Amino acid sequence: MKKTTKNNLITFGGTLILCVVLGILMQAGKLNSMTMGLMVTIGIYIIASTSLNLTVGVLGELSLGHAGFMCIGAFSSATVSQILINNAGAPNWLAFTLAILFGALMAAIFGFLIGIPVMRLRGDYLAIVTLGFGEILKSLFNNIYITSDKNGLHFGFTNPPKNIDTATKLEILRGPKGTSAPDLTNFWVVAAVLLICLIILMTFIDSKSGRACMAVRDNYIAAQSVGINVTKFRLMAFTLSAAIAGAAGALYMHSLANMLPKKFDYNMSILILVYVVLGGLGSLRGSIIATIVLYAIPGLLRGINQEIVNYRMLIYAIILICLMLWKNAPVFINMREKIKAKFKNKKNEAADLTSGGAEA
Amino acid sequence: MSFISNLLNGISLGSIYALIALGYTMVYGIAKMLNFAHGDIIMVGGYAAFITMTANWCPLWLSMVITVTVCTVLGVVIEKVAYKPLRSSPPLAVLITAIGVSYLLQNIALLTQTANPKTFTSIAAGAPPFLQVFSGKGAVFFQTNPYTEEGLKPSLTISMETFLAIVVSVAIMVALTLFINKTKAGRAMMACSEDRGAAQLMGINVNGTISLTFAIGSALAAVAAVLMCSAYPQISPYTGSMPGIKAFVAAVFGGIGSIPGAMIGGVLLGVIEILSKFYISSQLSDAIVFMVLIVVLIVRPTGIMGKKISEKV
Numbered sequence: 001m002k003k004t005t006k007n008n009l010i011t012f013g014g015t016l017i018l019c020v021v022l023g024i025l026m027q028a029g030k031l032n033s034m035t036m037g038l039m040v041t042i043g044i045y046i047i048a049s050t051s052l053n054l055t056v057g058v059l060g061e062l063s064l065g066h067a068g069f070m071c072i073g074a075f076s077s078a079t080v081s082q083i084l085i086n087n088a089g090a091p092n093w094l095a096f097t098l099a100i101l102f103g104a105l106m107a108a109i110f111g112f113l114i115g116i117p118v119m120r121l122r123g124d125y126l127a128i129v130t131l132g133f134g135e136i137l138k139s140l141f142n143n144i145y146i147t148s149d150k151n152g153l154h155f156g157f158t159n160p161p162k163n164i165d166t167a168t169k170l171e172i173l174r175g176p177k178g179t180s181a182p183d184l185t186n187f188w189v190v191a192a193v194l195l196i197c198l199i200i201l202m203t204f205i206d207s208k209s210g211r212a213c214m215a216v217r218d219n220y221i222a223a224q225s226v227g228i229n230v231t232k233f234r235l236m237a238f239t240l241s242a243a244i245a246g247a248a249g250a251l252y253m254h255s256l257a258n259m260l261p262k263k264f265d266y267n268m269s270i271l272i273l274v275y276v277v278l279g280g281l282g283s284l285r286g287s288i289i290a291t292i293v294l295y296a297i298p299g300l301l302r303g304i305n306q307e308i309v310n311y312r313m314l315i316y317a318i319i320l321i322c323l324m325l326w327k328n329a330p331v332f333i334n335m336r337e338k339i340k341a342k343f344k345n346k347k348n349e350a351a352d353l354t355s356g357g358a359e360a
Numbered sequence: 361m362s363f364i365s366n367l368l369n370g371i372s373l374g375s376i377y378a379l380i381a382l383g384y385t386m387v388y389g390i391a392k393m394l395n396f397a398h399g400d401i402i403m404v405g406g407y408a409a410f411i412t413m414t415a416n417w418c419p420l421w422l423s424m425v426i427t428v429t430v431c432t433v434l435g436v437v438i439e440k441v442a443y444k445p446l447r448s449s450p451p452l453a454v455l456i457t458a459i460g461v462s463y464l465l466q467n468i469a470l471l472t473q474t475a476n477p478k479t480f481t482s483i484a485a486g487a488p489p490f491l492q493v494f495s496g497k498g499a500v501f502f503q504t505n506p507y508t509e510e511g512l513k514p515s516l517t518i519s520m521e522t523f524l525a526i527v528v529s530v531a532i533m534v535a536l537t538l539f540i541n542k543t544k545a546g547r548a549m550m551a552c553s554e555d556r557g558a559a560q561l562m563g564i565n566v567n568g569t570i571s572l573t574f575a576i577g578s579a580l581a582a583v584a585a586v587l588m589c590s591a592y593p594q595i596s597p598y599t600g601s602m603p604g605i606k607a608f609v610a611a612v613f614g615g616i617g618s619i620p621g622a623m624i625g626g627v628l629l630g631v632i633e634i635l636s637k638f639y640i641s642s643q644l645s646d647a648i649v650f651m652v653l654i655v656v657l658i659v660r661p662t663g664i665m666g667k668k669i670s671e672k673v
Contacts, residue, residue: 124394132650139647314467320460328453329445
């Protein structure tokens with residue numbers, strides 16, 4: 001078996017087992033509602049962080065607008081699910097499935113459109129442009145109003161639509177006041193979407209396209225010179241990453257009673273980035289573990305001591321800086337090598353001693 | 361009249377952006393890195409000014425000195441601790457570290473100053489407006505409304521803060537241009553941004569020059585912080601991040617690495633923001649600012665004043 005296949009199987013199997021165990025515990029009634037809510041949110045963040053890992057880890061570009069794609073997924077899915085349930089009378093499961101797919105599709109379309117200019121850039125410029133797009137998407141949904149009545153749908157931009165039949169009025173998107181999607185997300189849906197997304201991501205990373213992306217990451221010019229269509233593969237990975245973020249946004253939207261567009265801001269993108277970086281760039285397993293650990297620990301500590309939770313973000317920031325220095329600063333790289341060399345020497349000495357002893 | 365007033369407000373905001381953008385562009389030119397924490401240095405400067413100005417023992421000039429000193433020291437310390445060890449590392453690592461520093465400063469501010477925004481007293485508080493124009497009566501400078509008894513209201517008012525922001529920024533920009541072109545240290549900065557290796561071979565202390573750049577950039581951020589908090593009298597741990605990012609947009613707009621570019625880009629961006637806020641939609645003005653960035657990067661990625669760089673293998 002190939003090493004990557006084995007690795008993927010471990011990651012996927014581990015996640016599957018975790019989901020099944022938690023699911024059984026939940027069905028047996030061993031978990032309280034707070035823990036269950038926490039698990040749903042963690043699952044959603046895992047989907048978001050693994051998808052961001054595709055851009056940051058595999059593509060090697062820093063995207064600071066991931067929350068923007070979640071925002072698209074969230075609000076477009078909320079529109080679809082509310083219309084389907086309230087106006088078309090569709091059953092919940094069907095409406096929700098279609099809503100998640102629609103959210104992912106819309107995020108993919110926007111990811112593709114945004115990717116066309118963005119993927120021409122690299123490094124710092126790319127980071128700041130994705131940040132800009134994230135903010136643009138957020139303010140877009142801050143300004144969109146959709147209301148339905150017996151005459152159909154009414155759209156408004158920057159102002160709520162007028163001339164609405166008040167008796168049958170139903171506000172779907174309310175601009176900066178957000179939207180109230182039906183509460184449909186539960187543990188099983190999140191687990192299913194998470195597993196599907198993992199399969200998609202693993203297949204992509206291990207495919208020819210995924211390897212092309214990694215080649216571009218490691219040496220842009222060398223990859224170009226061997227005939228890799230750099231922009232195409234980068235665009236592909238970026239779009240896929242956006243689509244999965246859209247699905248995560250759709251789930252997130254349907255897990256809360258009321259959602260405001262301003263929730264999907266720069267800080268959310270950074271939080272997801274922290275999970276990805278601390279978990280390890282390019283490692284899906286790392287993202288999963290880091291998200292669980294970093295999200296669950298403060299959630300569990302909250303019950304014990306509120307003070308610790310306040311310091312959480314501060315500690316993340318310090319860990320982030322220290323990790324980058326430890327991994328990349330020449331001083332620390334040398335130090336690590338010296339330590340390694342010392343250990344090796346000790347081992348060799350020990351081996352010499354034992355062998356010498358045997359001779360004597 | 362409202363157009364002129366908006367235009368002047370835009371230039372005033374734009375000159376603040378220009379001051380911040382100068383910090384970005386100088387650091388980018390020399391250290392080839394995007395200092396994400398630059399916006400948060402503004403925030404720290406704002407709090408330093410707020411705390412010293414609310415203290416009774418501290419006169420205004422001293423609190424300005426303290427603010428500038430705090431920011432300068434902070435900028436140099438950040439450079440020494442977080443960025444210097446990573447000078448030859450991949451850009452992604454440097455960028456993530458910079459985001460980490462920005463996050464750290466924000467959270468320290470959140471813990472020590474709480475998330476509630478505080479009301480900042482303007483440095484020109486109590487001073488009369490710079491200019492008031494009355495229809496049919498002409499203009500009045502540096503005076504409170506002389507026609508209050510007649511019940512006449514000015515058709516155009518330019519506040520002291522707006523005036524100060526423009527004057528101080530222009531003065532600083534002139535000084536900075538002179539410093540860079542005329543002094544030894546300034547020319548060393550130019551040499552480092554042109555070719556760091558060659559500059560080192562010519563006997564320039566590259567590390568010292570980079571520290572100096574961070575010091576100057578942070579000092580400018582401190583001035584910008586005071587001017588901005590006076591014009592928009594509120595301060596919170598997130599005050600710096602948006603203006604910081606917009607100033608970066610201004611730096612890119614003008615051509616990153618170019619000092620006149622940062623000034624022009626900053627002023628243009630400020631005018632675009634205020635005019636779009638007034639004539640299009642206040643909700644969408646941020647989106648429009650970022651659209652400018654995207655259009656610039658697609659049409660002319662090197663900005664207005666930037667040089668074209670070709671990549672060598």
